[in-house]
Amino acid sequence: MKRKSNIKVIRIPIPTPTLLPHTTTNSYLIGNEEESILVDAGYDTEDTRKLLEWEINKHGLARPKRIVLTHAHQDHAPGVRMLIHWMPTILCHEKEEEQVLSAISPWEEITLIEDEDSIKVDGEEIIVMHTPGHTLGHVSLYIPSEQILIVGDNIVAEGTTWIGAPDGDMKDYLQTLQRLRNLKIEKIGPGHGKWVHQPHEHIDFVIQRRLHREQQLLTLLEKHQQITSKELTEIIYQDRIHPSVFPVAQKTIEAHLDKLLKEDLIQYDESKSSYVSPHF
Template sequence: MSIFKVIRVPIPTPTLYPHTTTNCYLIGNDQDCLLVDAGYDVMETRTLLEEAIKENGLAIPQRIILTHHHPDHAPGVKQLTDWSPIIYCHEKEKEEIITAISPLEKVSHLSDGELIPVAGEKLQIIHGPGHTAGHLSVYLPSPKILIAGDNIVAEGTTWIGPPDGDMIDYLQTLNRLENLKLSKIGPGHGNWVFRPYEHIEFVRNRRLHREEQIKSLLQEHKHLTSAQLTEFIYNDSIHPSIFQVAKRTTEAHLIKLMKEGAVTLEDSAYSIVS
């Protein structure tokens, strides 16, 4: 009997500090296998995936699920064209995915709740927006494994921000993921997460803490731009290379607070609503 496996394959990518790799996941056995995410468009992507396939006795994947369109997750499919895979994404991610994997053009859609058979198991598709509008996660009910994409990263928290990120959606996605029966999480970056509920709670608390920081700073300083808020929040504690994505995450919090009527924007400066 063929053994069903879920194999994490970290692929070196120019991703955000502190991570240096993006995870791809091989799911299946020697008869049927699919791939979740495809890394960066470099030959090393193909080499490392083929090594993992051979080492674990897996079939060449005929299906590739892309969690989202970012350049460290999707374009690597261009290294795998001779597999002739069917490429899947959420409909809300279609245009961005096609741009990311060009000149490949054909993609198929997956919907929230859809069940995908592989090697005698069924994977459940979860549309979990927040990081991007069409972000997908993949849940394996039998082994209770969540392949989270960038909804969860092993170290720190994922960035959420405009133009395609939404903090309200992201917090709702975390609530949904927390309600799954989980033994471990396969994050978009970093090692397996073996304390899934603690980690989801950590991520949620980090986001809510940032929100409180923003409100407190606006109470104290009255008027601040998103860049000024980000500087106050991090106080030179983050690597310069990620300042802009930190700023976008601050802006996602501000957009949420404006939607909730707690903050207002005028002449590029934000103020608390009294």
């Protein structure tokens, strides 16, 4: 039986220049009138500050003194610059430190966190999980008392997240998803979109999407024998995505191809910048 906790977990969608179909990035307030933390700080605009402070007042929460950044991307971290008057300490994984410092400069008050660290908010335990894949130092937060998982960009409410260079790794990502799937969770707080109320089914959907895409690539390489990542992306998506999303779709395809290369399931022809079926 889940025990009743004394904290609130509030999702705040903040307008950001993110990828369609999403137009907002989620920040999360976790806490109560005694103590709270912020997870992700949105984009570097005055609207970010106004929206967050309005939500803090609306829900009667203490002003956060700590901000946990799931990762350093432009729609998750630079909003710290709008919150410097809070005098916050920024928490991030050591593998994300350099990127975070760049994203939040000139603010430099950083504390490094590791996998399975415990963060206490008015006595409630929040478990840090190092969940690489989208970036090397990506973290998620698990709240046992609420059976809530805050996942950053590991999961989005609509569709699937992108994985790719320079920091993304498809093998790491699939391992992360399997780990998240084993948690006892009632709902997921995604990086983009509404709460996910069927968490295990949604994680399974993402895993199956990634495995299907991998098999699709192997089949296309068997058929075409030698082909570029751009051509593969064009075949797979065939005008089904907005042109603005095509570059990250191609990055995700390349992340799959890099995984297959490491597993010696395909080859790469540097002279033609193309991928080659091992049977060619």
